[in-house]
Amino acid sequence: MKSVGRCRAHTNIALIKYWGKRNDELFLPMNSSLSLTLDAFYTDTQVILDESLVSDVFYLDDVKQGEKETEKITNFLNLFRNRANIETKACIKSYNHVPTAAGLASSASAFSALAGAMNQATNLNLDLETLSTFARQGSGSATRSIYGGFVEWDMGEADLSETSHAVQVDDASWDIGMIVIAVNTGKKKLSSRVGMKQTIATSPFYSSWVETATKDIKNIKKAIKSKDFVTLGEITESNGMKMHATMLGAMPPISYWEPDSVKAIQKVKEIRDTGLPCYVTMDAGPNVKVLCKKSDMTEIENRLLEDFDRKQIIPSHVGEGITLLSEDEWNY
Numbered sequence: 420m421k422s423v424g425r426c427r428a429h430t431n432i433a434l435i436k437y438w439g440k441r442n443d444e445l446f447l448p449m450n451s452s453l454s455l456t457l458d459a460f461y462t463d464t465q466v467i468l469d470e471s472l473v474s475d476v477f478y479l480d481d482v483k484q485g486e487k488e489t490e491k492i493t494n495f496l497n498l499f500r501n502r503a504n505i506e507t508k509a510c511i512k513s514y515n516h517v518p519t520a521a522g523l524a525s526s527a528s529a530f531s532a533l534a535g536a537m538n539q540a541t542n543l544n545l546d547l548e549t550l551s552t553f554a555r556q557g558s559g560s561a562t563r564s565i566y567g568g569f570v571e572w573d574m575g576e577a578d579l580s581e582t583s584h585a586v587q588v589d590d591a592s593w594d595i596g597m598i599v600i601a602v603n604t605g606k607k608k609l610s611s612r613v614g615m616k617q618t619i620a621t622s623p624f625y626s627s628w629v630e631t632a633t634k635d636i637k638n639i640k641k642a643i644k645s646k647d648f649v650t651l652g653e654i655t656e657s658n659g660m661k662m663h664a665t666m667l668g669a670m671p672p673i674s675y676w677e678p679d680s681v682k683a684i685q686k687v688k689e690i691r692d693t694g695l696p697c698y699v700t701m702d703a704g705p706n707v708k709v710l711c712k713k714s715d716m717t718e719i720e721n722r723l724l725e726d727f728d729r730k731q732i733i734p735s736h737v738g739e740g741i742t743l744l745s746e747d748e749w750n751y
């Protein structure tokens with residue numbers, strides 16, 4: 420007996436960041452976060468549950484993965500197998516349309532695509548909210564990639580796993596876009612998982628970070644509701660900088676920045692000073708993401724091309740939530 424599931428999930432970029440867990444096993448965050456789903460970066464994943472397999476097998480971009488990577492996947496699949504009361508092993512094939520581990524949140528699209536595919540293969544029919552609580556337990560940021568547009572990941576209550584899930588705040592079908600400035604797409608040296616733990620344990624700024632992120636969430640939701648792009652951008656930029664400032668306060672200090680990150684930030688500020696509203700945010704990597712109006716994207720791209728190569732500038736529109744792929748749509 421074989422049972423198949425196929426799903427596409429897009430990555431998301433947090434405008435209000437998640438940086439720290441209150442419960443490591445359950446991936447429960449210290450604060451709620453809010454993101455924008457992007458259509459330019461995604462993962463396609465196929466799960467085949469196969470009675471004849473003796474262990475899970477995991478291929479990423481056609482390369483068979485080793486024990487360590489496969490074990491992470493096995494643990495994640497077990498969440499679904501336990502719920503469905505089955506033990507069937509799986510063959511997983513994932514294709515990343517994201518520069519892996521470049522701070523472009525590839526784990527977000529990876530675990531939400533896997534959650535969507537596994538939901539289909541097991542016939543569990545979990546609703547999206549519940550599915551986001553499963554995705555969360557693969558990688559925190561994956562909680563948000565279940566949905567498109569602007570998405571809030573509600574931190575939830577106490578140690579109650581089912582209360583910490585994502586919701587769509589707005590479909591972002593207005594004048595919104597994002598441009599990624601790829602400064603360095605190599606693998607990052609310090610994973611977010613380790614970086615956030617180290618920040619909680621040693622940064623004296625951590626409690627202020629949680630406080631300020633909580634206020635930022637409230638205010639950014641107001642800005643989204645009133646489609647106030649400037650306030651949206653200002654809160655986004657400020658929140659990202661505050662996260663990085665909190666990391667710098669860790670011992671030893673954590674910085675994901677490179678000289679070209681600073682160059683990109685300064686360039687964006689220069690563009691903004693000429694009257695085009697655009698704002699930066701950065702994650703656990705050196706790449707810079709620019710939140711801008713969709714209608715200004717071409718102009719901003721052209722200005723960025725004065726200082727960066729074509730291949731470093733990746734524009735993206737707003738992305739959708741997870742979608743199941745038919746056999747015909749599976750072009751691998």
Ligand code: DP6
Pocket residue numbers: 432433435436437438446452524526557558559560561611612701702703
């Ligand atoms: C800086 O979701 O990669 O991108 O939950 O440990 O897998 P784990 O971490 P991950 O962290 C993302 C951190 C961030 C901010 C964000 O996406 O909110």
